[in-house]
Amino acid sequence: MESHGTRRIVNRRTRLVTMASLTVGALALAGCAGGADDGGGGGEDVTLQFWTWSLKEADPKAQAIIDQYEAENPGVTIELAEVGGTADTSSKLLAADRADDTPDIVQVEYRAIPSLVTAGVIKDITENVADNTPYVADNIWALTTLGDQVYGVPQDIGPMTMTYRADLFEQYGVEPPTTWAEYAAAAETIHAQDPSVYIGSFSSTEFEFFAANATQAGAEWWSTDGDAWSVGIDGEESLATADFWQDLVDRDLMSVEPLLTPEWNAKVNEGKLLSWTAAAWAPSVIYSVAPETAGNWASIPLPQWTEGDPAVPFLGGSAYLVPEKSAHAEAAAKFAAWLGASDEGSELLLTLDLYPAGTAGREATLENDPPALMPQQTDFWEVADEIVENTTIPVTWGPNVNVAMGAFVDALSAAALDGGSFRDVYSEIQGVVVDDLEKTGYTVK
Template sequence: MTRSLAAKVVAIALGVSLVAACGSDSDSGSDQGTSGGKVELSFWAWAPNIEKVIDKWNADNPDIHVTLSRQAGGGDIVTKLLTANKAGNPPDLAQVEYQSLPTLVSNDVLADLAKEAGDAKSKFAEGVWQQVTLGTDAVYGIPQDAGPMMLYYRTDLFQQFGLTVPKTWDEFAQAARTLRTKTKKQYLTTFSAKDPGWFAGLAQQAGAAWWGVDGEAWKVTVNDAATKKVADYWGGLVQEGAIDDQPMYTPEWNKALNDGTLLAWPSAIWGPGVLEGNAPKTKGKWAMAPLPQWTAGESKTGNWGGSSTGVAAKSKNVAAAAKFATWMNTDPTATALLVKESAIYPAASDAQSGPALTQPPAFFPNQPNFYTEAAAIAKGAAGVTWGPNVNVTYQVYQDAFGKAITQKSSFGAAVDEMQSATVADMQKNGFKVSG
């Protein structure tokens, strides 16, 4: 698919200008930042201490100066970017979560960096790079950090109850059932109806593809066979009482992690920081392993979280901004600073096995190979194309799965609700949906 056609697909809603979507990068980025004189770039981001990375760039690049404006992440920065773009004064650069890229592209906020990115694609795993392309040859950001999923488990409690680390989801289910025959106070894990990103990552591992580009339309298959398989699997464990059904990130969940009520947590690379903050008494008692696999011997995972660095389509210095974004997310010095100062897991493949990650997280002192194992896991991360209304899909997930747990009804039906609501919302907003 050509970039112009891709832009038409994502710009079809809200009367977005095809000319602006396709031409802004080459028109605005080629004249400034390369013709002499100092270029001033503004950058909106939320990563902690990212100003220290920016300081390094500014010290080494006096002709291109970057100024940080700290923002809240998630939906807050997306709303502000949309407002600033409409007013004609967006920042030159912005940190953007992968699932937010389509919304910003469809509103003509982000430039296509296919020309400016050079060989950046070679620095990232295929699944990571796909998240900034919307399944096309356009490039709407440079990947910054990744969130490959893995399994965290209590080594002491696994030993106490005679459990082995499950390598398949069948083994995981059996371990959950075995534990409940030995204790009625503890569970292997919980299913959270409040965390759609968690479920999305698990579905990705199984091969789910919720959105895709189909000619000049969006293909929407939130209730595909892979997602239904994952939903039915977890729904079955909840209904039989093999696992808990309390949401994550609550005082009760924190307590369950801290006192050993929960023995395992399928999560992402950033999990150690959460465990350290929420279950401090358990330091040194956890280990990390690959997610259980649907087929024995495979090495697949999904992503939960992660962000990119995008460049505004209305920036007068697209080329200079893209140069900074590429440096920050691929240069070894820059990625080492991101790891050290911002505590992120870098998206660049080389950085994942670089010197900044030779030591395990402080909360995992007994697993010196933590990041070596993590880098191997990250290579198996599934590619994903996000759609333009992830917020709607995620909200319906919370509502539908919450109702399914309360009413003890089918998780598969909850996925169907996600599909119906997602398609209806896209059609309401003018998107062409195939199938």
């Protein structure tokens, strides 16, 4: 058997479905793949405007990536424009589309892709990236694939992990949990020994985590059947996860507070919050706020709902999209494909402290040192790679995910602080999402 360090990562996803199988009617809203384009192939100089937050203009590592591409593609100039997160970028892109003044490449998180496709503001780039498909695993391409069309090039991925204070777990006599039942038991054991210490925090703002957590349990918050959307936020699998978190909050076994506030940062530094169930990007975030705790942490796969079943979805990550009205769409798609889905580009992305989506970038992590937060965990990248191999559950995001997110965060926060029912919150959001879909013209089962 080949070792992790030398084996070639192969595509093994035989049972994947796409992130969302958009209906023929919904795809029609996106229009045909048109727009002006010189393609960069006629010998003319091309300047590509790139909206991104990962490649910061002031970062010499990011500029080195741009310089490399420009050196290999004379006549192409990449202009970086730093934008906010997905919500800001999506709204700005919609406004730019209406004004016929879009950039050429846009970075957004995966959850925003369906709404941008149905709004008709991004291109189908299936043909543009056809030569690059072998360089990204099938389960990662699924994050940017709607129906049979590819609408983006994956940049980075978030294999779900639990990052925890290994030293304090040992101090409190708690084994790292492999199931959510063990997680709840560990939370109880820790808090009983010191009421000021919690296994972790409960943050209502983590909409994507709760969606992924419910999907791990078998829920489908959005799905399609023919020309109709189905919404399952109040399905029994989903409500069971709401009950789980309700129990921990009601028993004061989780600290109810948002992430990355000064108060949260202080508790992490003081050993009062002992874990974060998120993704493989969590160690770098924790290190940025608690560098003095480095060496005391470790990462393991996310706890399982069903013992022995490691299947999980991805959490977070983003992709490069080409706006429908890009003036240089072909050249933009070529650059996006090189950056996210070529051996050279995906390895260069690793220099930006990302977990690259491309196979070569993933392989390169196996030779890297562990994150600064856990320098002693020499198998960190091997663990993360195995999680990627087990990430076989696609999350389907609906076209009105932003509506769901806003309502969910507000309602869950109120319930967590005031002792309300999490089940009622999930049922309430079910109604909000269904009503919004129907109001905007979708068929809902």
